[in-house]
Amino acid sequence: MDAKDWLLLRILEEDGRMDVREIAALADLDEEEVASRITALEESGVIRAYCASINWEKAGEDTAAATVNLKVNPERDFGYDRIAERIARFPQVRSLRLISGVYDFELLVTGRNLQEITRFVSEEIATLDQIRETATILVMKTYKENGRILFERKEGERLPFSF
């Protein structure tokens, strides 16, 4: 990893579909070098995947999301890992993190509506042996996600010329 690799990662994190020619111009590299550096970053696992940021509501899907916090009894020999692996298997669980503080896990759970989410939490998650407590916090509106601002903003104005 050098400064150019770092720049490539910044570019791809913002737009994973940018073509090599354009990346080469932004990073001031040859196209061949861009391609080989990106391949190396992919193969070493620094780049995990490329994906799209999708507005499912616009796509006509009903979506709801909730943050679900869990208190968990860790297991001897396994700590939190084994229970985390079991929870992570559910496709409804979009993210799963071990956190500090009152709760142990923080989940982002999605579904078509609130009922679907609460049913999932009460029937599938709360019933697991190691779970001591759950708290479901409904997402009401998303303003920013993965570094992207999702609301309209007014741009500041500048004079057409200044020294």
Added chain:
Amino acid sequence: MRDFISQRAHAIPPSGIRRFFDIVQEMDNVISLGVGEPDYSTPWVACQAGIASIEQGQTAYTSNRGLPALREEIGRYLKRRFDVTYNPATEMMVTTGASEALDVAIRAVTDPGDEILIGDPSYVSYGPGVTLAGGTPVWVPCRAEDEFRMTPETLMERITPKSKALLINFPNNPTGGVMSRDDYRAIADIVVDHDLVVISDEIYTELTYDGDMASAASVPALRERTILINGFSKAYAMTGWRIAYICAPQELCDAALKIHQYVMLSAPTMSQYAAIGALRGGDIAREEMVTEYQMRRNMFVRGLNRIGLPCHMPKGAFYAFPSIQETGISDVEFAERLVTEQHVAVVPGSVFGPAGEGHLRCAYAVSRDDLRTAVERIGEFLESL
């Protein structure tokens, strides 16, 4: 009625781009590469600090020098970023933008008849600032073949017994030229031998893309005879807040402070609080902006060279300074026809001094899409010549 206008006011030229301003105002679909300020908003952490100061009723004057808390932060910042040390109590003052800092610095050291050596091309206020102070501007060319740096040889050629001060700006507006610590060291002997005072406008230092950023004050021989000017406009996208500072050995700082206390009293109070916010929490926003400008620079300069406009890779600021000498027309004519025919506004290099002739200042602090379109349009214009 007699002529009420002073000789000094007569002596300074009107703005070199008034005409372009008028053309652009009448026109739709113009891409302006003439804007000398970031296209980013001020980091929110700085805005919050400014807003909080107003909410808390901090709307009175501050001390002439500026808020002690701000000077402490500036001291920590300069130590952290440049490894230079200034005493916030005696060697520092906060100004209403770097423009005021330049004015009071020039007036603090200039007597009638003094020659002030100015790196050429330079920011448009330097020459008039010296003239208004009764001094004589003497241009020291910083050439393309030297990557627009100041060399000991060219500096030496312009020194006379009347030389008093050296006024420089790196990273440079309009060329993007950068001086490394070694480059500053290379001119230090001459500065010391001829007992010059240095005014170093380092407003663009955070926008240094290749290599380490450097301050003239990081060279010990220069530190004791340098008035360092830096500020928040470029690094933290705070142009409208009008907030900058001077650091200098006590005697020089006191002289500048005397002028400042009569003409400005103190810098805007809410802007001083915002500047504290910028220094305490603005690093992430600043780094993001600088990275983006580095990428735009790479893309834009490659584009200019591709369409046949030779352009060196500027190491700092957010200006590209391509040469148009091969086209056979003047920079003023080129810029005028470019905006009329292709709706791309740039600033003719000659506006920035004699060494700027035959070049264009293109500010790349505009969106990538606009830069791409601008390159296409400039290419079409070149083909039409």
